[in-house]
Amino acid sequence: MPKFLFRNLFLLFIFASATAQEVQTEVVPPYNIKTVSFIQGGNNVVPIFQLGDTFQFQFDDLFGNEANYYFEVTHCDYNWVPTDIPKTDYVRGFDNQRITDYSNSFNTLQVYSHYRLPFPNQFTTELRISGNYILKILNEDREVVFSRKFILYEDHSTVTAQVKRSRDVTNIDYKQNLDFAVLSNDIVFQTPLQNIKILLLQNGNLNTGIKNIPPQYTIGNQMVYKYNKETQFWGGNEFLYFENKDIRAGSNNVARVGANNDIYNSYLYTNLARGSQIYTVNQDVNGNFVVKNINASSNEIEADYAWVYFSLSAPTFRSSTKDIYITGMFNNYSLSPEYKMDYNAEKGLFEKAVMIKQGFTSFQYTIADKKGVIDYENAIDGNFYQTENDYTILVYYKEASDRYQRVIGKGNANSINIIN
Template sequence: MVNTPFRSVQVTVFLFLISVIASAQVQQELAPPYNIKTVSFRVNNENVYPYFRLGERFTLEFDDLFGNEADYYYSLTHCNYDWTPSSQLSINDYIEGFDNQRIQNYQNSFNTLQIYSRYTLSFPNKFTRILLSGNYILKILDENRDVVFTRRFIVYEEQVSVPVEVKRARNMDVVNEKHNLQFSVKTDAFVFQSPLQNVKVALFQNGRFNNAIYNVKPQYTIGNDLIYRYNKETQFWAGNEYLYFDNKDIRNAVNNIVRVTAGEIYNNILYMDEARANEPYTYYPDINGNFVVNNIRLNVTDINLESDYAWVFFSLSAPAYYGKEDIYIGGMFNNYAKTDEYKMEYDEKRAVYEKAVMIKQGFTNYMYILADKRGNINGKDAIDGNFYQTENDYNVFVYYRMNNERYDRVIGMGYANSENITN
């Protein structure tokens, strides 16, 4: 075939369109492979939701169960409000220095049956400092620069105040099952340009991205204040308090562990959970999906390196859900991943869902997640029900792109807890 100038132009346009489409793809979180465990963002040595003030120090930490001191690298991508890459920014706009660097801080476990290497990636570090607020996707790469897993996080400024209240739903069909967020955006520092188009908000429950609420416009304005007083658009299914187990003493059957057996690593068998959707609400404290690595064995000098892994055996009596949708075990310990590793299997003879998951010892919150075959979460028919009394954390982020600005800034964050719910 003759390569005419016209054909060359066609090829060039085609390749350009392909690159545009690729760059416009929503950056989803990719769950890590089996050997990568206990991935968490941390501030001051505590697990936190993935939200950070611009300039704040934080780390991403994870364990590699292969324990072979493999080389891992990282890259950062700034994203728009909708989690597509910020195509109008170059990497030098949002990073001072370089990314695509090797993670140099890692240590090997000791005094554990399960070996692992623990990696710590700090920001800022000697190579990389984040310059702009906004959405970010952090990619962890292997030595071949293939993506191992990814995590979303949000960097925000404190340019506006965002007072938030948690209210009971007003529509009577869900008044006992949902939380409604009412909030406003206030500032005297500047005047919003075209707020209906340029200001956007994102609402989060307990640090989760998989049930966040987007694309809610201000209901009305009072001067420069933006007011959000919706009835339905800002509602979350309230859920129930998280379940938990505590195996900081990995060899003893206590704190929701019915028995312990020995193998290559310890097996912790939990008491069977019953679906709580049709049971009365019962309050007990949780940590809203978080986990705390811990080991109370004598003479432990480093909790993070001397805490062991155990096979944790979950069982759930919920036969009414069989054959309808899939059930997953989720929490911050696995970033609520809906993968086969955490998908429960149904034993028809016993009418029980079961799954064994390898989890690092300590105190762990978890929940059962109902989802369809495409991974869409069914909050309405939650395994453990929805109760307005449930205590949840809520965060509201405010995004703003001024006229002719090239990226979505995050100019403020609001917080509220449903413990202070009002009618």
């Protein structure tokens, strides 16, 4: 082979390797960034919106110094790899702009700056296509401070779903199975076995979704999924919760309050591991949270922060090599060291103090190994087929001529109506 040809091929390989897009993962916020949330209709929501909807992205900076933050929006494919299309194809206007809507906390012991980023906004007037998006928040040096995923979908297909008990007798009491079908409203599917992809979510948790499940069979323009093992989730247990809307008084699941530090302390009752107990009905909000100060008129800037002291009695996990974390939508189900519990040998309890904005917060105890792999089967609070869970089915589609994957439908199901 001529030397110049070998050299050119080598340079081409190096260039291709350098420009290859990497899978986008969410960057965990630093300690000073709290209460990161997507808001729609005044409530914190799972970040799945119909194309054209309005919503807000909000967060607090505990430094309270009105720092300059910038935002960047990136469109991704089904596997969260950035799509190879110009930004002007999916953003009308500009991103990489400074967040200008912010205000400082008022009448709180913990100072903070509260930031709001609406979509659309004065810079980004429209997100033009459906699909997976990742929103990056940057500092003045254009370094990524943290990032969050969100999904936009179109209404081009009807998704019907039913939650059923497992058909496997070995886990019939512990798992929930999704039976569903996808029917096109106005698209003639081309080679659906290759072009249609599904994402299944339990309680809106993008970290634990089930992917890459092909249709079991097709009936005309309808895709039918009636699997057993492939579309199963562990049932888990109902979320725990606490309420400190009045931060100076004990309330639901708050044993006592204090103010030994510079901010309030909320000491929760000790939770017992529920894995060996029978299932108990406990209405919850499936991991969600509400920021609320009953003595204030503007919760966004008048709700205070408190050190919330969690304690868990789980004797069977004392010798485990795995770690226990406190998770929920309040921290995006993060398995970061900030939420890892420590074992107190004198008390025989797992303990952790976490700074959380006051209101209503639901949470769960999650066990994971050192690599962050969650152990669902041996969950601290057990698995029960009766547990009430929300399920979301998202339908991705890409024709041979398309340059990106669209999300053409969304379906919902709830296990409160589970059947055999």
